[in-house]
Amino acid sequence: MALALQTFATVKDANAALKAAGTRYLGGGTLVVRAANEGDVSVSGLIRSTEPSLSTIAVAGGKVRIGASVTMAAIARHPDLGTLAKTARAVGGPAIRNMATVGGNLFAPAPYGDFAVALLALDATVSTDDGETPIETFLAKRDGSRAIVTSVGFTLPPQGGFRFLKVSRVKPKGVSVLSIATVLQQAPDGTVSSARIALGCMADRPVRASAAEKALLGRMLTADGIAPALAAASDGTSPITDPIASAWYRNEVLPVHLGRLLLA
C-alpha cells in the first residue's frame, strides 16, 4: 500500500497537517513503516518535521532535554548521557538503534518501549507545542494523543542512582521478557528515602510498581530489606502474553529480576 509522505520544516506546520484523517507522524519508521509493510491500511499519510530542535540533545546543570527525533544510537554515544547508554543500547540491533527515536519509543506497545521505561523511572516530562506533561499522564493518554512530541526532559540522578535491566531470551539482542528501571535515593544510614520503579511488559505500556516503591521506603538494600518490595512487585500488573513469554511467566520472574537489580 502506498503511503504519501509530507515533510515540513516546522513542527507547527506538521501539527496542522496531522489534523487530516488517516495521517500519522513518522519518527524513525521502525514501527509505523513496518505496520504499513504488514498491510496496515489505517494509515494513508505520513507526516514528519525536519525542525532542527527535534534532533538536539542539551545537557546543562544536571538537566537533560532530548529532542524527539534523537535516535537510540545518538543517546548511546553521547558523552554526557552515560547513565542512559545501557538502556539505549538495549533497544533492537545496531540498524534499529540508528533509526529508532525517543519520540517513537514513547508510543511503542509492549514488548517494546524499553527507553520509555527508563524515562518513566526518571520522572521525565514530555513536551509538545501545547506544553509539558508528566510522562505518567502522557503514557496513560497516549492512544488519543495527536500532537507531535518535540522533546523529553528530566533531571539526571546522582551517580549510581539510576539502574536498568532488560531481560531477553536472545543474546545480545532480543525483545524484552520484561524491563525494569529504578531511580533510588538513600539516606546517610543507607535506608531508601525515595524510590521510583518502572516496569516494561508488565502492562501494554510502561507502568510504575507503586506498591513495591512504597514497600522499599525506609528499608536497606539487603535481601531482607527488599523482601516486602519483591512480594509487592506484581501488585496491579497485567503483563502481556506474546511469543516471548506468558503473562503468568512474566509475573513469576518479575520479583527475581527486580531483586537482582536492587541488590546489584
Next chain:
Amino acid sequence: MAKVPVQFTLNGSEKAEFVDSGTTLLHALRDKIGDTSPKGGCHQGSCGACSVIIDGELRLSCLTLAETCDGAVISTTSGLSDSGVLHPLQRAFLDTFATQCGFCTPGMIMAAKVLLDHTPNPSRDEVVEALSGNICRCTGYEPIIQAVLTVARSNSQNAA
C-alpha cells in the same frame, strides 16, 4: 499517486529517480534502480537482509522511505568490489564458508563493513554485537564471525 523526485549517491554514482511517495528505499533500490544486492527477507526490520549504509550508518532499507534519503550517500554490497576484485569482506566470507544460500550475506557484509569502518580491530563480542540485527538460517553464525575477525586481523597486521 504523485511521483516525487529523489536524488542520492549510490556506491559513488549519482542516482535520480521518480518514486511513488511512501516507497521504501529497498523497493526503490531493487525495482527502480536495479541494485538487487539488498534483500527483502521480512520487511519488518527483523532479519537485516536489507541492511545498507546511509551516510555512514547501518540502516534497514525496508523501513526507510526513499524520499527521506534525498541527498544521502548510500552504500550497498554491490558497490564493494573494485573492477572485479572482491572486497576483503567478500573474499573472507567465501574463504571461511560464511555464505551458504547467500540470502543474508549482503546484509551481514554491510553490518560488518560499518563495524570495521569505525572499529578496524574489534573484539569477538563487538563483532557479535554488530551482527546482532542480522539473521542467518544456514551457517550457524560462527563462520560469519570468523570471516569478520579474519578481515580485522589482516587490518591490524597491515597497520602494524
